[in-house]
Amino acid sequence: MSVLQKTRLVVLISGRGSNLQAILDQAASGELPVEVAAVISNRPGVQGLERARQSGVLALELDHKNFADRPAFEAALIELIDRYQPDLVALAGFMRVLTPGFTDHYRGRLFNIHPSLLPKFRGLHTHERAIAAGETEHGASIHFVTAELDGGPVIVQAKVPVLPGDDPDTLAARVLEQEHRLYPLAIRWFAEGRLRLEGDRVWFDGEALAEPLQLGSCPS
Ligand code: GAR
Numbered sequence: 001m002s003v004l005q006k007t008r009l010v011v012l013i014s015g016r017g018s019n020l021q022a023i024l025d026q027a028a029s030g031e032l033p034v035e036v037a038a039v040i041s042n043r044p045g046v047q048g049l050e051r052a053r054q055s056g057v058l059a060l061e062l063d064h065k066n067f068a069d070r071p072a073f074e075a076a077l078i079e080l081i082d083r084y085q086p087d088l089v090a091l092a093g094f095m096r097v098l099t100p101g102f103t104d105h106y107r108g109r110l111f112n113i114h115p116s117l118l119p120k121f122r123g124l125h126t127h128e129r130a131i132a133a134g135e136t137e138h139g140a141s142i143h144f145v146t147a148e149l150d151g152g153p154v155i156v157q158a159k160v161p162v163l164p165g166d167d168p169d170t171l172a173a174r175v176l177e178q179e180h181r182l183y184p185l186a187i188r189w190f191a192e193g194r195l196r197l198e199g200d201r202v203w204f205d206g207e208a209l210a211e212p213l214q215l216g217s218c219p220s
Helices: 020-030 047-054 070-083 100-105 126-132 168-193
Strands: 006-012 034-042 057-061 088-091 110-114 138-145 154-161 197-198 201-204
Touching: 006 020, 006 047, 006 070, 006 168, 020 034, 020 047, 020 168, 034 047, 034 070, 034 168, 047 057, 070 100, 088 168, 110 168, 126 138, 126 168, 138 168, 154 168, 154 201, 168 197
Parallel strands: 006 034, 006 088, 034 057, 088 110
Antiparallel strands: 110 138, 138 154, 197 201
16 A cells, blocks of 8 residues: 555444544545445435535435344445445444454455443443543543454553543443544554554554553654
8 A cells, every 4th residue: 555545544434433534534635545435324314324425425324224144234234335445444333243254364454433432341331331431531432443353453542531420421422522532543553554563562653652642742
């Protein structure tokens, strides 16, 4: 992949698509040297698909309910994604568990955004669980996807405080604002050739990361 050539990106969504919007906006302004080749949703008619169309990006539906089982859905999803020959596939609110057959196929070129400071709070209802656990800090993580659910090597995180009186919605809104900065940043690093997965380690600017990078104290 040459840095002069735009990185081809396919984004997978299941719903609202606000992270997708942040990526589309930066791609359109030229801040992000990517071409969003396609957006694919496993749920028909979601808002994210409309956002893609509004940006002139191909918006496709592949309803998982039309397939007998998970492997059949994933085989069709791989076939669809690979038509667009992506350098990188970004899960942006894609709410399906993926099997090793899928994650191995895209190893090293599959990102996910998760609304917690991984390894804390894998899975669902992260904001509610962070409040219930009495956390004073919460946030979001971008990680390479591996077969382990929300368990792949973390690239970069953004932290926010948990404030007295927070409910899951107020906390989610504070985290989401950071997500919209975090995802385009990690994608840009990948597009610039600064980021790669080697074994189970994330390499950034030629060095293996001992810990995830932190938004606010990391390189731009
Ligand atoms: C985001 O908060 C993202 O971190 C989360 O879903 C939301 C999607 O919002 N992802 C997960 O929970 C993945 N396990 P969006 O559709 O507006 O980008």
